[in-house]
Amino acid sequence: MLKVGIVGGTGYTGVELLRILSQHPGVRITAITSRKEAGLPVADMYPSLRGRVDLAFTTPDEARLAECDVVFFATPHGVAMAQARELLAAGVKIIDLAADFRLKDTAEFEKWYGMPHTCPDILGEAVYGLPELNREAIRGARIVGNPGCYPTSVQLGFAPLLRTPGLVDASHLIANCASGVSGAGRKAEVATLFSEAADNFKAYGVKGHRHGPEINQQLRAVAGHADVHCLFVPHLIPAIRGIHSTLYARLTPQGQEADLQKLFEDCYRGEPFVDVMPAGSAPETRSVRASNIVRIAVHRPMPDLAMVLVVEDNLTKGASGQAVQCMNLMCGLDETAGLMFVPVLP
Amino acid sequence: MLKVGIVGGTGYTGVELLRILSQHPGVRITAITSRKEAGLPVADMYPSLRGRVDLAFTTPDEARLAECDVVFFATPHGVAMAQARELLAAGVKIIDLAADFRLKDTAEFEKWYGMPHTCPDILGEAVYGLPELNREAIRGARIVGNPGCYPTSVQLGFAPLLRTPGLVDASHLIANCASGVSGAGRKAEVATLFSEAADNFKAYGVKGHRHGPEINQQLRAVAGHADVHCLFVPHLIPAIRGIHSTLYARLTPQGQEADLQKLFEDCYRGEPFVDVMPAGSAPETRSVRASNIVRIAVHRPMPDLAMVLVVEDNLTKGASGQAVQCMNLMCGLDETAGLMFVPVLP
Amino acid sequence: MLKVGIVGGTGYTGVELLRILSQHPGVRITAITSRKEAGLPVADMYPSLRGRVDLAFTTPDEARLAECDVVFFATPHGVAMAQARELLAAGVKIIDLAADFRLKDTAEFEKWYGMPHTCPDILGEAVYGLPELNREAIRGARIVGNPGCYPTSVQLGFAPLLRTPGLVDASHLIANCASGVSGAGRKAEVATLFSEAADNFKAYGVKGHRHGPEINQQLRAVAGHADVHCLFVPHLIPAIRGIHSTLYARLTPQGQEADLQKLFEDCYRGEPFVDVMPAGSAPETRSVRASNIVRIAVHRPMPDLAMVLVVEDNLTKGASGQAVQCMNLMCGLDETAGLMFVPVLP
Amino acid sequence: MLKVGIVGGTGYTGVELLRILSQHPGVRITAITSRKEAGLPVADMYPSLRGRVDLAFTTPDEARLAECDVVFFATPHGVAMAQARELLAAGVKIIDLAADFRLKDTAEFEKWYGMPHTCPDILGEAVYGLPELNREAIRGARIVGNPGCYPTSVQLGFAPLLRTPGLVDASHLIANCASGVSGAGRKAEVATLFSEAADNFKAYGVKGHRHGPEINQQLRAVAGHADVHCLFVPHLIPAIRGIHSTLYARLTPQGQEADLQKLFEDCYRGEPFVDVMPAGSAPETRSVRASNIVRIAVHRPMPDLAMVLVVEDNLTKGASGQAVQCMNLMCGLDETAGLMFVPVLP
Structure with missing residues (x-):
């Protein structure tokens, strides 16, 4: 033990x-x-x-x-x-x-x-603790920086598009994200009181959010070059848990030739915690509530535009579940040990 | 002006x-x-x-x-x-x-x-500012203590039963109440964070709540004697606004003879802000949202038990609307001036 | 298997x-x-x-x-x-x-x-499937009627008071209960639409609710006599899961002598799914979210009045978890098998 | 009358x-x-x-x-x-x-x-009933098609950028929108039950939504040419009322020279129901709850990217309030008659 x-x-x-x-x-x-x-x-x-x-x-x-x-x-x-x-x-x-x-x-x-x-x-x-993109390094790490909640979903959503060079215009990515209120933590603050956050929706951090530089650092690592710029716009959902990311990337002519569904399925084949949903899907945050699963759907709503929808539980795959996944890897346990609990729905 | x-x-x-x-x-x-x-x-x-x-x-x-x-x-x-x-x-x-x-x-x-x-x-x-029970005194007052949110609903619900002597056992009244979170005010506190109060329900103040003595003081004034004891049990609703009071009183043999529906309708006839609903009704908090209205329904679910259901908006009739109603009275304006806005539903 | x-x-x-x-x-x-x-x-x-x-x-x-x-x-x-x-x-x-x-x-x-x-x-x-009150019969049963969600919480809350004869006036029990909306099931109905049930609170079934006769049948079985009458008043919480019951019983002189906290602790000692909380507690529905646990707190807010607060997850201990608990008993498995998952909070 | x-x-x-x-x-x-x-x-x-x-x-x-x-x-x-x-x-x-x-x-x-x-x-x-963009035609109309809820916010957000030719790449606009559940109406449907929509967030209509063609028809009218294409992606907020639109447009070199804040303020100067917020703002849906007001904030988060945030109440400015605004115009009343009620917050 x-x-x-x-x-x-x-x-x-x-x-x-x-x-x-x-x-x-x-x-x-x-x-x-x-x-x-x-x-x-x-x-x-x-x-x-x-x-x-x-x-x-x-x-x-x-x-x-x-x-x-x-x-x-x-x-x-x-x-x-x-x-x-x-x-x-x-x-x-x-x-x-x-x-x-x-x-x-x-x-x-x-x-x-x-x-x-x-x-x-x-x-x-220190090793960046996102197993799906960094598994071997984590296995050998003494110290892991566990990813931010938003960056986890944004990276997993953009990675298949960025890993193959030349598919998208990486200089103008947009990550339009939304998080449940628990992402703000258990601090006594007016802005996250029930009476402030319930029955409401807003963007926040519009002048810049800490997860922006983390996202860009990591997307550059995934892409293998520095000409990546992702605009990150977080919004606050009147829900306790859950992150939903709606990601936009302009496809190059080469990208327009690609089979995006297959690209995503190939990228995450065998991953125990990433579910690439069937074409046409719209994942819901509750479908991963209290679980370590990320669900992803990729769309092409305009001929030269890719849209990726990603959901995760910000406290689980976006924080503590991912940390335990890293622990399992670092300590030679089965990566999924203690993490296979089924989402709670409804 | x-x-x-x-x-x-x-x-x-x-x-x-x-x-x-x-x-x-x-x-x-x-x-x-x-x-x-x-x-x-x-x-x-x-x-x-x-x-x-x-x-x-x-x-x-x-x-x-x-x-x-x-x-x-x-x-x-x-x-x-x-x-x-x-x-x-x-x-x-x-x-x-x-x-x-x-x-x-x-x-x-x-x-x-x-x-x-x-x-x-x-x-x-100072005059206690509940116009329906204290109108003339408010008209002449220089200073008014505006009622607490819970006490407003409990008093208006019990008053018809207490005004006529001998209808109920006033020594064992129960006020099982529930309030939206805005009743706790706009203070930075962990207990009223969205992630604490949403998707949750609980009693609170179970060792005693400040509104208990206020309720009992005023019910004694309504009854005209001191042998009134009301247990007050507040609960927290995951909603922004709204108070719902479920009131219980044991009926005396005399009370069992009374026409409770008529008693309530007579008591509040002509009141611009009290709506006695038809027999069998169950008022909803949203039916008074953002308005100065109180809705009341009286039931007799056991032969010797009266149950009264009361809803109000804790910030309006339970606080600021009532305060303006008092102002209107104190200053010689029409009592309803500025207060006739229709509830917001849905 | x-x-x-x-x-x-x-x-x-x-x-x-x-x-x-x-x-x-x-x-x-x-x-x-x-x-x-x-x-x-x-x-x-x-x-x-x-x-x-x-x-x-x-x-x-x-x-x-x-x-x-x-x-x-x-x-x-x-x-x-x-x-x-x-x-x-x-x-x-x-x-x-x-x-x-x-x-x-x-x-x-x-x-x-x-x-x-x-x-x-x-x-x-058929055997009534509430293991804490009926365990041996369930073990031997071929067919079990799984209890209703409300009745589970009301029975577990009143049982310690009724099992010992003469503690309370069983003819006038009050069960003031509240349930999350999932209790109404996944049927397309206007009354349980988000825009109807959110930011709202109301009593319902005020003319009589199906769980009333079930509650009374079972409380009579627990008490061992027919002079039990419990008024059951359900309310609708704008939350997905969770039942909260606030129970009231008048104590007899004998009941006023009893140590209620000890009575409850003795009653449920060793029960894997019933948690008698410390004196003075107010259990929250979220503290049992998505788990098979019931938490109970007993109070004596007036010298001759007992108040019991009970929370459960209506879909788990109030339905499917309890059903699996019955299955475990009926099939000779460990009663807790597959049911020890920790509540999801926040 | x-x-x-x-x-x-x-x-x-x-x-x-x-x-x-x-x-x-x-x-x-x-x-x-x-x-x-x-x-x-x-x-x-x-x-x-x-x-x-x-x-x-x-x-x-x-x-x-x-x-x-x-x-x-x-x-x-x-x-x-x-x-x-x-x-x-x-x-x-x-x-x-x-x-x-x-x-x-x-x-x-x-x-x-x-x-x-x-x-x-x-x-x-028939005249399209969006007074801020179409006031004179509405005044003279016998019949008005009242705009959809989403299209109102998207048009008012993009209009200042499209009215002046050459500021943005109109062929790749993105409208990432979110609506409260009341937008789906009061129909008995599983998808909008409380237990489905609460504590949840998702995109929907990802294969095409009826408001897409309406948005594009009207943005083309505003721009005065046909080369406008706006991707419309709606999401469902677990809130009763409120629409939030996050709009993205790539700025041309000419657009990068423009003072966007001034552009928006000039566009809506004197409008009684459009509030252009100070630079750096992030409007909240609750700031317009139950009112006929639209609040807009314009940002330039990347040198060649404009982002516009728009909030409205979908039932008021997004439907019935706007309809009354049109009625006022069509019937020669003051445009604001009956519509100046202050938003309900909290």
């Missing part, structure tokens, strides 16, 4: 990690930390875990994280950065669900996250 | 006051204060008011409230108390939407609101 | 059965029938099951249900009744999620469900 | 017409028809109208529509077409909220609406 620690388990990615890991056959959760809630039984904060998770939150000092095989950081940005060196030295594998190890360019990190990056060497070693 | 000031207009009762007063034919809003947001145009905080409310928030000092005819306090508890004496001395009428002037017993106030009551003399003068 | 058939799998209890059974370690689903959708792959109707359920709907004739070990009826009322005799004769165990085998009095059945009962002998044999 | 009739008042556009017209100072509703509900008081179907609308539904025969000044058709497609000739002959003005008089090409109409167009001559006379 893997010994697993969670740093900062009071947020939504924390409770989702606990939901998944408490049902994982190969894992024992040994510690979950929260400075603020130290001493509180986890199930007192999350009654959904009563009888299933007996741990109490502990201070980081009491947590003996160095004795874990793997530590997840479900913390605000900046926390993993501060503790990574010590844990790595102790032989602990690290998976950071925040952004500390996503952006390779420290200047970009500092610009978007408002803090200096304190361990660029570890950043250099 | 009445000159009207609003102290503390950044919350939901504030914006609802603005919605109503900006369409009121006999009113000019001259000031709206917020220490924190002073200088900010109101419409920048509430884009729904763009083009309709041109005011900016001001500090209380700049607001010249003493020149107003009426001042509404849409503030946290305790604010009206601190400013009432000076305004009354200047001849300004006051309507407090918070709880400073609801509970007549200062000890009860201090127990439930955690602060001493600093002007018991003004409290003694 | 048990061979399991599902008759009528197109509704919400059907898809919930599929979600549960497709992850159950001891079961193989061999057939799922729908006359209307025969030929359609189940996953085409419910994309959440893509890759997990490969079956297509079949006609009842093709389904070879007689070869199953267990058959679930997730059908409209009346269907199980028509097919039970033949299946029982073939040695198939039956679990009916509709109401055909709940009410023991055929006159009551005919009154509330508008059809004659065609097999009163089988009805006589 | 205008005498106004409504044909087919049982749907959402019907009840919204009733909400608006019952508060309109210059109108008397004389008849509202429904074959199916003839005899039923309108307020029995819509309790929100109790005390405000005293009419009962009548059969078309009893309705004496020929005596009206104006008749609104809030009916399924095809009904207005069948009755228009007779009413026009009687001197009645007609506003059709369905699609009978929107598409000028009868072949397109037949393709998308599945029925032949029976009065092409009247279609030729």
